[in-house]
Amino acid sequence: MRTGIATVCLSGTLKEKMQACAIAGFDGIEIFEQDLVTSPVTPEDVRKMAADLGLTLDLYQPFRDFDSVSEDLLTANLRRAEAKFKLMARLGMDTILVCSNVATASIDSDDLRAEQLGRLAALAGDYGVKVAYEALAWGKYVNDYEHAHRLVEAVDHPSLGTCLDSFHILSRNWDTAPIEAFSPEKIFFVQVADAPKLSMDVLSWSRHYRVFPGEGQFELAKFMGHIVRAGYSGPVSLEIFNDVFRQSDVERTAVDGMRSLIWLEEQSAKWLEANAPALAAAGAGAVGTVTAARRRYPMELATLPQVAEPAGYNFAEVKAADTKGLETVLGQLGFEFNGRHRTKDVQLWTMGHARLIVNEGSSASGDNLAGTTADASPAIAGLGFDVDSPVIASARAQQLKAPAVPRKSQANEEVFQGFAAPDSTEIFLCQGSPDGTAAWTSEFGEAASEFGEGREVSPAGGTAVIDHVNLAQPWQHFDEAVLFYTSALALAPQPFAEVPSPTGLVRSQVMVTGDRSVRLVLNLAPLTQQDGSGAGQRKTYQEHIAFAVDDLVTTARDCKARGLEFLEIPANYYEDLDARFGLAPDFLATLQELNLLYDRDADGEFLHFYTATVGSVFFEMVERRGNYDGYGAPNAPVRHAVQYDLLHRP
C-alpha cells in the first residue's frame, strides 16, 4: 500500500512537515495549498526537497468552489485553475483535488456540472494534470460520493476522476459497497480519516475532530476493503484536521499517522480475508484464501507479525531516587520484599501473583518521562505484559514504529523486549508461564534481612493480581496512546468516561483484553495539571496501580493493622451511599470504618480503597464481586476531591 499524508495534518512549516513525513516513512504527501502559499520555499525547491527526501508529491489540494456556477464565475474559476496547473508543473505534481462547491454554487444541474467539469478536465489535460473530484459531506448540491462518481462517468475524460475520502463518506453513513463497482481508472485518489462518532454539524466535526485511523469509530477496514476490491492501487493518504495534532510535535504526529496506516493496512487485509468472495473461499484453507483474495487485486497489503492480546500483567515498575516511602507503603499493603537484582539497582516486591519492581535509578536519568517528575519521588516507569512470544510481539511493535528501549542485561539474565509508550512509560513484553510465575525473578537475591524479615504476609494477598493500572496522558498524545495500545498490544478501547475533579473534568479511556486479564486506564488530566509547554510532560496528576484481592475487608483490616495510611473518605460519602443503595448498617459501618468505597451495578459489586500518595503514585486495592466490570467510576470524584484537598491543605 502506498502511504501518504496531507501537510495540513501537521504543525510547523512546510519544510518541517516534509522532513517529518520522510522520517516517519511515508511514501508521499499531499500539499495543502496554504502550506505552500505561506512558505518562503519556491515551488522548484519544494520539488527538489521532496526528491531529496524520497517523497512523492501526490496531490495538490484543495481547489474549492469550482462547479455549479454562472458562466462569469466559471471563467474566473478556469483562470484560477490554470494558474494552479502552471504552479503544479513547477512542483512536478500531476493530481489536484477539486471539492464539490459549498459556497458559490448557485445552479443545481448535473448537466451543467458535467459540462463545467468537462471544461476543467480539458484544460487540465492541456497541462497534463489529473483532476480528482470529491463530494464534500456538506457540498451544496454534491455531497454523496456516488453522485460525484456519476458526474465523472458522465464527463468521461481521462483527466477527470474521483477522490474518495472516508470522512465525507462515513460521516454521512453512505454505504461503501458500491465503490467496488467503480472502475479503478476513475478513482484518482483515496484519503482516509477516522473520527469519533459525534452528534454535531458535519463541518465542525470534520474541521476539528478527525483523528488517525484506529483512533476513532469509523469502519475504515471495510471502506478500504471495498476500495481494494475495486482494483485501486494508488496512494492511501491521511487528511486529518485535528485541533490537537496541529499543536503537537510534528515528528511525533507524523509517526502516529504512519502507525495508523500500517495498522489500517493490516486491518484491511484482515477484512478482505474475512470477507473473501465465495470464489476465493473455495481455495485451500484460510491461508490460501488470503493469498487468493490478495492476488485478485493490484494493491499489495503488507501484514504485521501477529500477536494475541496479552495474558496479563507480568509486573509493574515504579522508579524513585528515594524509595523509602514506597517501601513503607508496599510493606503495609502486604507486599513481600523478594530481594535485590543481582546486577541492577532494582528491588522485587510481590504479593500473590502481583509483582512490583522498585527501580532505584535516579529519576533524572531522563530515559523515561515518568522519571522526570520534579523531585525524584516515585513515579510509574514501566509495565510488563505476558505475551505468547515476546520476540514476535516486539517485532510487531517495532514495525508499528514503537521506539525500542532494550534493557541492558548481563549474560544469563532474561532480556526484556521493550518499547516506549506515547507517554514514555516503558512497556516490556514477557514470557508468561501457566503457573503465574516469572523466570526472571530468579535473578533477584534472597530477601535476607533487609526489609521486614519474618513479617507475616496477608493471607488475602495469596491470590492478589494487578487489576488495572491508571496512567496520565499528556493532552497532545491521548489519541496516539489509544492507537498505540490498540495496534501494538491488541487492547480494545471501551467507551470513554468523564470524571469531575476539583480542577476540571478528567477524560478516562479504558483499554482492555477480552477476558479482562489486562485493564489499562488512560486518563487525560485537566490542563492545569499538565505542563502546557508542549513537552508532553505529566505534571501534578497522580497515577496508580490497583491490585485485586479476594477479600478486601480482611485485606484492609490487615493493612490498617500494619499502619497503612488510607485515603480518608468523607462521612458525607457514606450517607449518600446509604441513600443510593440502602446498605445493611453493619456493612456500611465496616465500609466507613475502613475507608472503603463501594459500587454496585446489574453485574455485581465493587469494593476498593486507596492509599495516600507517594511522589506521583498511589495504590488501590479492589475486590470484584460477581461480574462487575467497572472501576467504581461514581467514586472517582471522591478520590479526586480528597487528593486535591490533601495537596492544597495549608
Add this chain to the structure above:
Amino acid sequence: MRTGIATVCLSGTLKEKMQACAIAGFDGIEIFEQDLVTSPVTPEDVRKMAADLGLTLDLYQPFRDFDSVSEDLLTANLRRAEAKFKLMARLGMDTILVCSNVATASIDSDDLRAEQLGRLAALAGDYGVKVAYEALAWGKYVNDYEHAHRLVEAVDHPSLGTCLDSFHILSRNWDTAPIEAFSPEKIFFVQVADAPKLSMDVLSWSRHYRVFPGEGQFELAKFMGHIVRAGYSGPVSLEIFNDVFRQSDVERTAVDGMRSLIWLEEQSAKWLEANAPALAAAGAGAVGTVTAARRRYPMELATLPQVAEPAGYNFAEVKAADTKGLETVLGQLGFEFNGRHRTKDVQLWTMGHARLIVNEGSSASGDNLAGTTADASPAIAGLGFDVDSPVIASARAQQLKAPAVPRKSQANEEVFQGFAAPDSTEIFLCQGSPDGTAAWTSEFGEAASEFGEGREVSPAGGTAVIDHVNLAQPWQHFDEAVLFYTSALALAPQPFAEVPSPTGLVRSQVMVTGDRSVRLVLNLAPLTQQDGSGAGQRKTYQEHIAFAVDDLVTTARDCKARGLEFLEIPANYYEDLDARFGLAPDFLATLQELNLLYDRDADGEFLHFYTATVGSVFFEMVERRGNYDGYGAPNAPVRHAVQYDLLHRP
C-alpha cells in the same frame, strides 16, 4: 434581583467555592450534591460556614430520575428522597431540584407522573421541603418546561413547583412568552445559563459548553423579562457546566459569574423597558414608563451607570525596560517623538491622531500581566478609550467588578480612570475631544533633541488613527474577556473566526463599536504558546497594534526609506493572490515590492503590512478602501507562518 450560583460552576473544594462566591458578592448558592458528598465538611458546618459568609443556601441539586417509573423503583426513589430531605434539614435548606427522568423512566403517563410527583410533594411537605421540578432538554418523556408546569398544576401541592432553566428552554427553542401566564407561587427557582449556538447533541452542549450570561447567544434578557412579568422574585442563579471554568481560578470565575448577573439584570430591565405593556406605555414618557413597568413586578432590577460605546482609541501603551528597539521601529513607521512626561518615566509618540505611550517602567513591576513577559522586552500594557464621561464609565466598570488600577498622578495632572481587563491589560477611560486632541499630552515636555529632531514626518501619517489592537487572551479567560468588553465598554462581539497557524488554530474574536471607531481583536492562542500552569499568563504569542492611513503604498515607501524592517511576505503568496484576484501586474508588483498584503470583498479592499516583532509586540499599517470591514483574515495564516519561521530559524 437576588443572585445565586451553583457550586458546580466552579473549581476547587466546597469550602473554596463558598468563599469565592461570598467574595464575588453572590446572595446565595446552589449546592451541587457531588460537592457535598466529596467534602470532609459536615452538613452542619456547611450551614454555619454559609451563615458566616452571608450566603443563603438556595437549592440542593440535583435529584435525578425520580418520575415515570415502576412502583418498586418509586419506593426506592422515595426512600432516597427522604434521606436527602433529612440531609437538607441539617443543611438548613428548603428547596431541592428534581429533574425530569432521563434514565430509568419506563412509563409514559402524565397521570402516573402527577401521582408520583404528588407522593414526592407530600413527603417533602412532611420535611418542610419544596420540590422544584425541572424539564431537562433531553428528558425521556418530559423535556418541555410547559409540560413540567402542567404536571405541577395537576399535582397542585404547595410543596411542588417548577424550576425554569434558560438552557433547557432556549436550547430547544421553546417560546418563553408562556412563562408570563405562570403563577409566581409555582415558580420555585430560576436558573440562567448562556451558550454559543452550536449544532450538536443537546446533552454534550449542556455539559461542556454553557457559559455565563452575555458570553453566548441566547436571548436571556427576554427570558428574564417574561419571568419578571410572571411575578417571580426569587433567586436568579447561574448553573454553568463549562470545561474551562472548571479548570480556572475559583475566585476569578466567581467574579466573572457575578458580572454576568449584574449585566443580565440591567439587560432585563432594558428589555422590560423596551417591551413595556401598552398600559404602562400610557404613562409619562420613557422614564415614567420604566418606573411604571418596574412597579408592577415584585423583582427589583438594579441598573448601572449608563455609558455609550467609546468614540475611539485615545492611546495605546507599550511597556518595556529596554525601549531602544521600540523607539527605532516607531521612528521608522513615521511616529514623532513628543517628549517625556513631566513626572513619569513615559514617552509620548504620535502619528496623526494615533498616540502611543512608551512606558519605561520595569516589566518586573508586576502591576500588569503583559509586563511579566520573560525578558523585559516590549509588550502591550494599556489602552485608552475616549468616552463621554470617564467618571460614569469608570463607575459602571467598577460596579461590574472590574479591578481598578488608578494611575498615580501629581497635582495638575489628568487622572485617568482605569481598570484591569481579564488579561491584565490596563484599560483607561479618557475624555475625548471633538478635534481629536488629548489634554493630557500637555504634560509631556518638548521633544527637544532626544529623538529624531527635525526628522520629516510622513505626510501620510497626518490622518493616521489606531485601527485596531490585537490582544492575546489566556485560555482560561477568553469568555470572561468577551463579557468584560461587552458589559464594561459596550463593545459588540462579531462572529468569531479561526485562523490556522503553524502551532495550531487561533480563535479570533472581534469586538467593535457600531461605527467601528473602536475595533479590538481578542485572540485565543494555541496552548503551546501559552503557559499551562493556570496562572493565565501569555507566553510566546505576539500581539499588535494596527494603524490606519489613507495611502498605504506611500506610507510603506516612506517607511522603507527610513529603514523599517517589514515582515517579509513569501513570493508564493503573491502568485496565489494573482490567481485569486487577477490583479493588475503593476499593482501586484508594487504589493510584492513593499511586502504589502491584500484582500478584497464585496464591500471594498484592504491593504496592510506588518513590522518585524519587538519583544512580544509588532505593528501593522492598514488602508481600508470602500467599506471593507474586515482584517485581512485570509492573510493571517501568512503572517503567522512567517513569524513562526523567524522565531524558529536557527
